[in-house]
Amino acid sequence: MSAYTNDELRQLDHVEDMLEAYADARLSPSGPVLARIRANAMAMVAASAAIAAAIAAAESRAGEPAALASRWRLPQLQVPRRAFALGLAATMTLGTSAAVLAAPPGSPFYNARMAIEGALLPTQVDARLAAYEEHLAQRVAEAQAAAASGDHVGLEAALAAYAREVDAAVSDIGDDADRLAHLEAVLAKHVAVLTALEAKVPGEASIDRAIESSQKAVEKIKEKARKGGGGRPTDLPSGSENLPGRD
Amino acid sequence: MDDETLDRLVTEAKAGDREAFGRIFDAYAVPIHRFIASRVSSPSDAEDLTQLVFVKALEALPRYEARGIPFGGWLFRLARNTIIDQIRTRRDHLSLVAAVTRETEDTGPEAKAVLREDLDRVARAMTELTDDQREVIALRFFAGLSVLEAAVAMGRQEGTIRGLQFRAIASLRRSLGIETPAHAPSSAAAVTAATMQVLR
Numbered sequence: 001m002s003a004y005t006n007d008e009l010r011q012l013d014h015v016e017d018m019l020e021a022y023a024d025a026r027l028s029p030s031g032p033v034l035a036r037i038r039a040n041a042m043a044m045v046a047a048s049a050a051i052a053a054a055i056a057a058a059e060s061r062a063g064e065p066a067a068l069a070s071r072w073r074l075p076q077l078q079v080p081r082r083a084f085a086l087g088l089a090a091t092m093t094l095g096t097s098a099a100v101l102a103a104p105p106g107s108p109f110y111n112a113r114m115a116i117e118g119a120l121l122p123t124q125v126d127a128r129l130a131a132y133e134e135h136l137a138q139r140v141a142e143a144q145a146a147a148a149s150g151d152h153v154g155l156e157a158a159l160a161a162y163a164r165e166v167d168a169a170v171s172d173i174g175d176d177a178d179r180l181a182h183l184e185a186v187l188a189k190h191v192a193v194l195t196a197l198e199a200k201v202p203g204e205a206s207i208d209r210a211i212e213s214s215q216k217a218v219e220k221i222k223e224k225a226r227k228g229g230g231g232r233p234t235d236l237p238s239g240s241e242n243l244p245g246r247d
Numbered sequence: 248m249d250d251e252t253l254d255r256l257v258t259e260a261k262a263g264d265r266e267a268f269g270r271i272f273d274a275y276a277v278p279i280h281r282f283i284a285s286r287v288s289s290p291s292d293a294e295d296l297t298q299l300v301f302v303k304a305l306e307a308l309p310r311y312e313a314r315g316i317p318f319g320g321w322l323f324r325l326a327r328n329t330i331i332d333q334i335r336t337r338r339d340h341l342s343l344v345a346a347v348t349r350e351t352e353d354t355g356p357e358a359k360a361v362l363r364e365d366l367d368r369v370a371r372a373m374t375e376l377t378d379d380q381r382e383v384i385a386l387r388f389f390a391g392l393s394v395l396e397a398a399v400a401m402g403r404q405e406g407t408i409r410g411l412q413f414r415a416i417a418s419l420r421r422s423l424g425i426e427t428p429a430h431a432p433s434s435a436a437a438v439t440a441a442t443m444q445v446l447r
Contacts, residue, residue: 012416012420014423015416015419015420015423015425018365018423019369019389019419021362021365021369022366022370022389023281023285023388023389025362025366026366027280027281027284027285027293028281028284029280029284029293029297033290033294034276034277036294037276037280037297038272038273040298041272041298041301041302041305042272044302044305045268046265048305049263
Protein backbone atom coordinates (compact mmCIF):
# COMPACT_ATOMS: atom_id res chain seq x y z
CA MET A 1 0.00 0.00 0.00
CA SER A 2 1.47 3.37 -1.05
CA ALA A 3 1.55 6.38 1.30
CA TYR A 4 1.00 8.65 -1.71
CA THR A 5 -2.25 9.93 -3.13
CA ASN A 6 -3.01 9.56 -6.80
CA ASP A 7 -2.08 13.22 -7.37
CA GLU A 8 1.26 12.69 -5.74
CA LEU A 9 1.91 9.58 -7.78
CA ARG A 10 1.09 11.54 -10.93
CA GLN A 11 3.65 14.15 -9.93
CA LEU A 12 6.29 11.48 -9.52
CA ASP A 13 5.29 10.07 -12.89
CA HIS A 14 5.76 13.53 -14.31
CA VAL A 15 9.33 13.72 -13.00
CA GLU A 16 10.09 10.32 -14.47
CA ASP A 17 8.60 11.30 -17.82
CA MET A 18 10.70 14.46 -17.95
CA LEU A 19 13.88 12.58 -17.10
CA GLU A 20 13.11 9.99 -19.75
CA ALA A 21 12.41 12.68 -22.37
CA TYR A 22 15.65 14.42 -21.44
CA ALA A 23 17.67 11.20 -21.71
CA ASP A 24 16.04 10.29 -24.98
CA ALA A 25 16.57 13.68 -26.62
CA ARG A 26 19.93 14.72 -25.24
CA LEU A 27 21.80 11.69 -24.02
CA SER A 28 20.93 8.84 -26.38
CA PRO A 29 23.26 8.22 -29.33
CA SER A 30 21.82 8.77 -32.79
CA GLY A 31 21.60 5.76 -35.11
CA PRO A 32 24.79 6.57 -37.05
CA VAL A 33 26.75 7.25 -33.86
CA LEU A 34 25.61 3.97 -32.34
CA ALA A 35 26.48 2.13 -35.56
CA ARG A 36 29.93 3.72 -35.56
CA ILE A 37 30.60 2.81 -31.94
CA ARG A 38 29.45 -0.74 -32.62
CA ALA A 39 31.55 -1.10 -35.75
CA ASN A 40 34.66 0.14 -33.98
CA ALA A 41 34.09 -1.99 -30.89
CA MET A 42 33.39 -5.10 -32.94
CA ALA A 43 36.40 -4.43 -35.17
CA MET A 44 38.45 -4.37 -32.01
CA VAL A 45 36.93 -7.69 -30.97
CA ALA A 46 37.62 -9.18 -34.40
CA ALA A 47 41.15 -7.83 -34.50
CA SER A 48 41.82 -9.09 -31.00
CA ALA A 49 40.51 -12.54 -31.89
CA ALA A 50 42.53 -12.63 -35.12
CA ILE A 51 45.71 -11.62 -33.34
CA ALA A 52 45.13 -14.10 -30.51
CA ALA A 53 44.51 -16.86 -33.07
CA ALA A 54 47.63 -15.90 -35.00
CA ILE A 55 49.68 -16.02 -31.82
CA ALA A 56 48.19 -19.38 -30.86
CA ALA A 57 48.86 -20.77 -34.33
CA ALA A 58 52.42 -19.50 -34.30
CA GLU A 59 52.91 -20.95 -30.81
CA SER A 60 51.62 -24.25 -32.03
CA ARG A 61 53.94 -24.19 -35.04
CA ALA A 62 56.91 -23.15 -32.97
CA GLY A 63 56.23 -25.88 -30.42
CA GLU A 64 56.78 -23.71 -27.41
CA PRO A 65 55.58 -20.26 -26.40
CA ALA A 66 59.07 -19.00 -25.73
CA ALA A 67 59.99 -19.35 -29.37
CA LEU A 68 57.07 -17.20 -30.39
CA ALA A 69 57.73 -14.69 -27.66
CA SER A 70 61.20 -14.31 -28.96
CA ARG A 71 60.00 -14.03 -32.53
CA TRP A 72 57.43 -11.38 -31.67
CA ARG A 73 59.69 -9.70 -29.14
CA LEU A 74 57.41 -10.45 -26.23
CA PRO A 75 59.79 -12.11 -23.81
CA GLN A 76 58.38 -10.46 -20.70
CA LEU A 77 54.75 -10.97 -21.61
CA GLN A 78 53.01 -11.11 -18.24
CA VAL A 79 49.46 -10.35 -19.35
CA PRO A 80 46.98 -12.92 -20.63
CA ARG A 81 47.13 -13.51 -24.37
CA ARG A 82 43.70 -12.06 -24.90
CA ALA A 83 44.51 -8.84 -23.08
CA PHE A 84 47.69 -8.53 -25.08
CA ALA A 85 45.84 -9.15 -28.32
CA LEU A 86 43.25 -6.56 -27.37
CA GLY A 87 45.91 -4.05 -26.49
CA LEU A 88 47.61 -4.66 -29.77
CA ALA A 89 44.30 -4.37 -31.60
CA ALA A 90 43.65 -1.10 -29.80
CA THR A 91 47.08 0.12 -30.73
CA MET A 92 46.44 -0.80 -34.33
CA THR A 93 43.06 0.88 -34.36
CA LEU A 94 44.47 4.00 -32.83
CA GLY A 95 46.91 4.12 -35.69
CA THR A 96 50.05 4.21 -33.62
CA SER A 97 51.51 1.13 -35.23
CA ALA A 98 51.77 1.92 -38.90
CA ALA A 99 53.94 -1.11 -39.50
CA VAL A 100 51.26 -3.47 -38.28
CA LEU A 101 48.54 -1.62 -40.15
CA ALA A 102 50.56 -2.23 -43.29
CA ALA A 103 50.58 -6.00 -42.67
CA PRO A 104 51.06 -7.73 -46.05
CA PRO A 105 48.72 -10.45 -47.28
CA GLY A 106 49.52 -13.78 -45.72
CA SER A 107 50.93 -12.23 -42.54
CA PRO A 108 49.28 -13.07 -39.20
CA PHE A 109 47.91 -9.53 -38.93
CA TYR A 110 46.44 -9.26 -42.41
CA ASN A 111 42.88 -10.28 -41.44
CA ALA A 112 42.99 -7.94 -38.46
CA ARG A 113 44.11 -5.16 -40.78
CA MET A 114 41.19 -5.93 -43.11
CA ALA A 115 38.75 -5.86 -40.17
CA ILE A 116 40.05 -2.50 -39.04
CA GLU A 117 40.01 -1.03 -42.54
CA GLY A 118 36.42 -2.19 -42.91
CA ALA A 119 35.41 -0.65 -39.61
CA LEU A 120 36.99 2.65 -40.47
CA LEU A 121 35.22 3.09 -43.80
CA PRO A 122 33.62 6.53 -44.09
CA THR A 123 29.88 6.74 -43.58
CA GLN A 124 29.17 9.19 -46.42
CA VAL A 125 28.30 7.07 -49.45
CA ASP A 126 30.55 8.69 -52.07
CA ALA A 127 33.49 8.73 -49.68
CA ARG A 128 32.73 5.11 -48.82
CA LEU A 129 32.67 4.15 -52.48
CA ALA A 130 35.98 5.93 -53.01
CA ALA A 131 37.46 4.06 -50.04
CA TYR A 132 36.20 0.75 -51.38
CA GLU A 133 37.75 1.57 -54.75
CA GLU A 134 41.05 2.37 -53.09
CA HIS A 135 40.98 -0.82 -51.00
CA LEU A 136 40.12 -2.97 -54.01
CA ALA A 137 42.96 -1.44 -56.00
CA GLN A 138 45.29 -2.19 -53.06
CA ARG A 139 44.14 -5.82 -52.96
CA VAL A 140 44.77 -6.21 -56.69
CA ALA A 141 48.20 -4.57 -56.34
CA GLU A 142 49.01 -6.86 -53.39
CA ALA A 143 47.96 -9.87 -55.47
CA GLN A 144 50.21 -8.76 -58.34
CA ALA A 145 53.14 -8.24 -55.97
CA ALA A 146 52.59 -11.61 -54.30
CA ALA A 147 52.35 -13.35 -57.68
CA ALA A 148 55.53 -11.64 -58.86
CA SER A 149 57.44 -12.87 -55.82
CA GLY A 150 55.97 -16.37 -55.97
CA ASP A 151 54.13 -15.87 -52.68
CA HIS A 152 51.23 -18.28 -53.09
CA VAL A 153 49.86 -17.69 -49.56
CA GLY A 154 49.96 -13.92 -49.98
CA LEU A 155 48.24 -14.16 -53.36
CA GLU A 156 45.41 -16.26 -51.93
CA ALA A 157 44.99 -13.96 -48.92
CA ALA A 158 44.92 -10.80 -51.03
CA LEU A 159 42.39 -12.20 -53.49
CA ALA A 160 40.18 -13.67 -50.76
CA ALA A 161 40.12 -10.22 -49.15
CA TYR A 162 39.42 -8.72 -52.59
CA ALA A 163 36.39 -10.97 -53.08
CA ARG A 164 35.01 -10.09 -49.65
CA GLU A 165 35.43 -6.38 -50.32
CA VAL A 166 33.75 -6.65 -53.71
CA ASP A 167 30.69 -8.24 -52.06
CA ALA A 168 30.70 -5.61 -49.32
CA ALA A 169 30.99 -2.75 -51.79
CA VAL A 170 28.13 -3.97 -53.97
CA SER A 171 25.78 -4.40 -51.04
CA ASP A 172 26.89 -1.18 -49.39
CA ILE A 173 26.60 1.55 -51.98
CA GLY A 174 22.85 1.47 -52.55
CA ASP A 175 20.96 1.72 -55.82
CA ASP A 176 22.21 4.98 -57.25
CA ALA A 177 22.85 4.43 -60.96
CA ASP A 178 25.96 6.62 -61.15
CA ARG A 179 27.64 4.89 -58.24
CA LEU A 180 26.71 1.47 -59.55
CA ALA A 181 28.06 2.39 -62.98
CA HIS A 182 31.29 3.59 -61.43
CA LEU A 183 31.74 0.40 -59.42
CA GLU A 184 30.93 -1.68 -62.48
CA ALA A 185 33.63 0.12 -64.46
CA VAL A 186 36.14 -0.36 -61.63
CA LEU A 187 35.39 -4.08 -61.44
CA ALA A 188 35.64 -4.45 -65.20
CA LYS A 189 39.16 -3.01 -65.05
CA HIS A 190 40.04 -5.42 -62.25
CA VAL A 191 38.77 -8.36 -64.29
CA ALA A 192 41.08 -7.30 -67.11
CA VAL A 193 44.06 -6.99 -64.74
CA LEU A 194 43.32 -10.30 -63.05
CA THR A 195 42.89 -12.05 -66.40
CA ALA A 196 46.31 -10.78 -67.43
CA LEU A 197 47.70 -11.96 -64.09
CA GLU A 198 46.21 -15.39 -64.61
CA ALA A 199 48.04 -15.65 -67.93
CA LYS A 200 51.31 -14.98 -66.11
CA VAL A 201 50.59 -17.36 -63.23
CA PRO A 202 48.55 -20.20 -64.72
CA GLY A 203 46.81 -22.71 -62.47
CA GLU A 204 46.18 -20.33 -59.57
CA ALA A 205 42.62 -21.12 -58.47
CA SER A 206 42.49 -18.02 -56.28
CA ILE A 207 42.74 -15.80 -59.39
CA ASP A 208 39.88 -17.70 -61.05
CA ARG A 209 37.77 -17.23 -57.95
CA ALA A 210 38.54 -13.51 -57.80
CA ILE A 211 37.60 -13.04 -61.46
CA GLU A 212 34.41 -15.00 -60.91
CA SER A 213 33.65 -12.89 -57.85
CA SER A 214 34.02 -9.68 -59.86
CA GLN A 215 31.91 -11.00 -62.71
CA LYS A 216 29.15 -12.06 -60.33
CA ALA A 217 29.30 -8.65 -58.69
CA VAL A 218 28.88 -6.99 -62.08
CA GLU A 219 25.81 -9.16 -62.69
CA LYS A 220 24.45 -8.12 -59.30
CA ILE A 221 25.04 -4.48 -60.15
CA LYS A 222 23.14 -4.85 -63.41
CA GLU A 223 20.32 -6.59 -61.57
CA LYS A 224 20.25 -3.84 -58.95
CA ALA A 225 20.15 -1.18 -61.63
CA ARG A 226 17.26 -2.91 -63.37
CA LYS A 227 15.28 -3.22 -60.13
CA GLY A 228 16.19 0.25 -58.93
CA GLY A 229 14.90 1.85 -62.10
CA GLY A 230 17.45 4.58 -61.71
CA GLY A 231 19.01 4.00 -65.08
CA ARG A 232 21.19 1.29 -66.52
CA PRO A 233 24.79 1.50 -65.43
CA THR A 234 25.96 -0.02 -68.66
CA ASP A 235 24.27 2.77 -70.58
CA LEU A 236 26.40 5.35 -68.85
CA PRO A 237 29.88 6.24 -69.96
CA SER A 238 32.49 4.16 -68.21
CA GLY A 239 34.58 5.92 -65.61
CA SER A 240 33.32 8.35 -63.03
CA GLU A 241 33.24 11.72 -64.73
CA ASN A 242 29.75 12.51 -63.50
CA LEU A 243 30.12 11.31 -59.95
CA PRO A 244 29.81 14.00 -57.29
CA GLY A 245 33.10 14.84 -55.69
CA ARG A 246 35.13 13.14 -58.40
CA ASP A 247 37.29 14.48 -61.16
CA MET B 248 16.95 -9.23 -21.81
CA ASP B 249 16.30 -11.66 -18.96
CA ASP B 250 18.98 -12.63 -16.45
CA GLU B 251 19.31 -16.18 -17.76
CA THR B 252 19.96 -15.00 -21.33
CA LEU B 253 22.43 -12.40 -20.10
CA ASP B 254 24.31 -14.98 -18.02
CA ARG B 255 24.54 -17.26 -21.03
CA LEU B 256 25.77 -14.45 -23.28
CA VAL B 257 28.37 -13.39 -20.72
CA THR B 258 29.63 -16.97 -20.46
CA GLU B 259 29.80 -17.26 -24.24
CA ALA B 260 31.50 -13.87 -24.61
CA LYS B 261 34.05 -14.88 -21.97
CA ALA B 262 34.82 -17.90 -24.12
CA GLY B 263 35.50 -15.59 -27.06
CA ASP B 264 32.14 -15.69 -28.83
CA ARG B 265 32.01 -12.45 -30.83
CA GLU B 266 28.31 -12.66 -31.56
CA ALA B 267 27.54 -12.98 -27.86
CA PHE B 268 29.65 -9.93 -27.15
CA GLY B 269 27.79 -8.11 -29.91
CA ARG B 270 24.46 -8.92 -28.29
CA ILE B 271 25.71 -7.67 -24.94
CA PHE B 272 26.83 -4.50 -26.71
CA ASP B 273 23.37 -4.11 -28.26
CA ALA B 274 21.71 -4.47 -24.87
CA TYR B 275 23.93 -2.00 -23.03
CA ALA B 276 25.29 0.49 -25.56
CA VAL B 277 22.47 3.01 -25.30
CA PRO B 278 22.28 2.97 -21.48
CA ILE B 279 26.07 3.26 -21.22
CA HIS B 280 26.08 6.14 -23.71
CA ARG B 281 23.28 7.88 -21.84
CA PHE B 282 25.14 7.56 -18.55
CA ILE B 283 28.41 8.79 -20.03
CA ALA B 284 26.77 11.62 -21.98
CA SER B 285 25.23 12.86 -18.74
CA ARG B 286 28.68 13.03 -17.17
CA VAL B 287 31.02 14.45 -19.82
CA SER B 288 31.15 17.71 -21.67
CA SER B 289 30.90 16.79 -25.33
CA PRO B 290 29.05 14.31 -27.54
CA SER B 291 32.29 13.19 -29.16
CA ASP B 292 33.75 12.37 -25.74
CA ALA B 293 30.62 10.37 -24.98
CA GLU B 294 31.07 8.42 -28.20
CA ASP B 295 34.77 7.75 -27.61
CA LEU B 296 34.27 6.76 -23.98
CA THR B 297 31.35 4.46 -24.79
CA GLN B 298 33.57 2.63 -27.24
CA LEU B 299 36.39 2.53 -24.70
CA VAL B 300 34.09 1.05 -22.04
CA PHE B 301 33.27 -1.89 -24.29
CA VAL B 302 36.91 -2.41 -25.18
CA LYS B 303 37.75 -2.42 -21.47
CA ALA B 304 34.83 -4.76 -20.84
CA LEU B 305 36.16 -7.18 -23.43
CA GLU B 306 39.54 -7.11 -21.77
CA ALA B 307 38.15 -7.49 -18.24
CA LEU B 308 35.44 -10.01 -19.07
CA PRO B 309 37.56 -13.09 -18.32
CA ARG B 310 37.94 -11.78 -14.77
CA TYR B 311 34.24 -11.14 -14.25
CA GLU B 312 32.53 -13.57 -11.92
CA ALA B 313 28.86 -13.11 -11.11
CA ARG B 314 28.74 -14.22 -7.46
CA GLY B 315 25.92 -11.86 -6.61
CA ILE B 316 27.37 -8.98 -8.62
CA PRO B 317 24.96 -8.15 -11.41
CA PHE B 318 26.64 -7.76 -14.79
CA GLY B 319 25.00 -4.36 -15.34
CA GLY B 320 26.50 -3.06 -12.10
CA TRP B 321 29.91 -4.42 -13.06
CA LEU B 322 29.77 -2.88 -16.53
CA PHE B 323 28.63 0.51 -15.25
CA ARG B 324 31.37 0.45 -12.65
CA LEU B 325 33.79 0.12 -15.56
CA ALA B 326 32.03 3.03 -17.25
CA ARG B 327 32.20 5.12 -14.10
CA ASN B 328 35.92 4.46 -13.68
CA THR B 329 36.49 5.28 -17.34
CA ILE B 330 34.78 8.63 -16.88
CA ILE B 331 36.77 9.34 -13.73
CA ASP B 332 40.01 8.54 -15.57
CA GLN B 333 38.97 10.87 -18.37
CA ILE B 334 38.20 13.69 -15.98
CA ARG B 335 41.52 13.19 -14.17
CA THR B 336 43.51 12.98 -17.36
CA ARG B 337 41.96 15.85 -19.22
CA ARG B 338 40.89 17.97 -16.26
CA ASP B 339 37.50 17.82 -17.84
CA HIS B 340 34.45 19.16 -16.11
CA LEU B 341 31.08 17.61 -15.78
CA SER B 342 28.41 19.08 -17.94
CA LEU B 343 24.82 18.14 -18.14
CA VAL B 344 23.89 20.28 -21.08
CA ALA B 345 24.66 18.23 -24.13
CA ALA B 346 25.26 20.15 -27.31
CA VAL B 347 22.91 18.12 -29.41
CA THR B 348 19.19 17.92 -29.08
CA ARG B 349 17.23 15.64 -31.31
CA GLU B 350 13.54 16.02 -31.72
CA THR B 351 11.44 13.81 -33.89
CA GLU B 352 11.10 15.07 -37.43
CA ASP B 353 7.34 15.15 -37.29
CA THR B 354 7.35 17.55 -34.35
CA GLY B 355 6.00 20.98 -35.26
CA PRO B 356 7.84 24.22 -34.45
CA GLU B 357 5.67 25.08 -31.43
CA ALA B 358 5.92 21.61 -29.97
CA LYS B 359 9.67 21.67 -30.60
CA ALA B 360 9.99 24.94 -28.70
CA VAL B 361 7.99 23.57 -25.77
CA LEU B 362 10.01 20.37 -25.76
CA ARG B 363 13.29 22.29 -25.89
CA GLU B 364 12.15 24.46 -22.98
CA ASP B 365 11.20 21.38 -20.95
CA LEU B 366 14.55 19.75 -21.67
CA ASP B 367 16.39 22.92 -20.68
CA ARG B 368 14.44 22.96 -17.42
CA VAL B 369 15.50 19.40 -16.70
CA ALA B 370 19.12 20.26 -17.51
CA ARG B 371 18.98 23.24 -15.15
CA ALA B 372 17.27 21.19 -12.45
CA MET B 373 20.00 18.55 -12.72
CA THR B 374 22.65 21.17 -12.00
CA GLU B 375 20.97 21.81 -8.64
CA LEU B 376 21.76 18.25 -7.53
CA THR B 377 24.88 17.12 -5.75
CA ASP B 378 27.31 15.07 -7.78
CA ASP B 379 26.25 11.84 -6.04
CA GLN B 380 22.56 12.60 -6.55
CA ARG B 381 23.17 13.34 -10.22
CA GLU B 382 25.02 10.09 -10.62
CA VAL B 383 22.21 8.12 -9.03
CA ILE B 384 19.67 9.78 -11.31
CA ALA B 385 21.86 9.02 -14.32
CA LEU B 386 22.28 5.38 -13.35
CA ARG B 387 18.70 4.76 -12.28
CA PHE B 388 16.71 6.78 -14.80
CA PHE B 389 18.95 7.50 -17.78
CA ALA B 390 20.59 4.08 -17.82
CA GLY B 391 17.73 2.14 -16.24
CA LEU B 392 19.75 0.25 -13.62
CA SER B 393 18.19 -1.42 -10.60
CA VAL B 394 19.06 -0.11 -7.13
CA LEU B 395 21.41 -3.08 -6.64
CA GLU B 396 23.15 -2.44 -9.97
CA ALA B 397 23.51 1.26 -9.21
CA ALA B 398 24.89 0.38 -5.77
CA VAL B 399 27.49 -1.94 -7.36
CA ALA B 400 28.39 0.67 -9.97
CA MET B 401 28.92 3.37 -7.35
CA GLY B 402 30.42 1.09 -4.71
CA ARG B 403 27.74 2.09 -2.19
CA GLN B 404 25.08 0.35 -0.13
CA GLU B 405 21.61 -0.03 -1.59
CA GLY B 406 20.16 2.04 1.26
CA THR B 407 22.52 4.87 0.38
CA ILE B 408 21.37 4.76 -3.22
CA ARG B 409 17.72 4.92 -2.15
CA GLY B 410 18.45 7.88 0.10
CA LEU B 411 20.32 9.75 -2.61
CA GLN B 412 17.55 9.03 -5.06
CA PHE B 413 14.87 10.23 -2.67
CA ARG B 414 16.63 13.52 -2.08
CA ALA B 415 17.39 13.93 -5.78
CA ILE B 416 13.76 13.41 -6.76
CA ALA B 417 12.61 15.87 -4.10
CA SER B 418 15.08 18.45 -5.43
CA LEU B 419 14.02 17.85 -9.04
CA ARG B 420 10.36 18.27 -8.12
CA ARG B 421 11.11 21.59 -6.50
CA SER B 422 13.31 22.80 -9.34
CA LEU B 423 10.87 21.70 -12.02
CA GLY B 424 7.97 23.38 -10.22
CA ILE B 425 6.14 20.11 -9.75
CA GLU B 426 4.14 20.72 -6.60
CA THR B 427 5.15 19.12 -3.34
CA PRO B 428 2.34 16.87 -2.12
CA ALA B 429 -0.06 18.66 0.20
CA HIS B 430 -0.15 15.68 2.52
CA ALA B 431 3.38 14.46 2.54
CA PRO B 432 4.00 11.01 3.96
CA SER B 433 5.22 11.04 7.51
CA SER B 434 8.56 9.41 6.96
CA ALA B 435 11.31 9.45 4.39
CA ALA B 436 11.11 5.68 4.21
CA ALA B 437 7.49 5.85 3.14
CA VAL B 438 8.34 8.41 0.48
CA THR B 439 11.21 6.33 -0.78
CA ALA B 440 9.01 3.26 -0.93
CA ALA B 441 6.39 5.12 -2.94
CA THR B 442 9.03 6.65 -5.18
CA MET B 443 10.56 3.30 -5.82
CA GLN B 444 7.18 1.84 -6.61
CA VAL B 445 6.43 4.48 -9.19
CA LEU B 446 9.90 4.83 -10.61
CA ARG B 447 10.64 1.11 -10.57
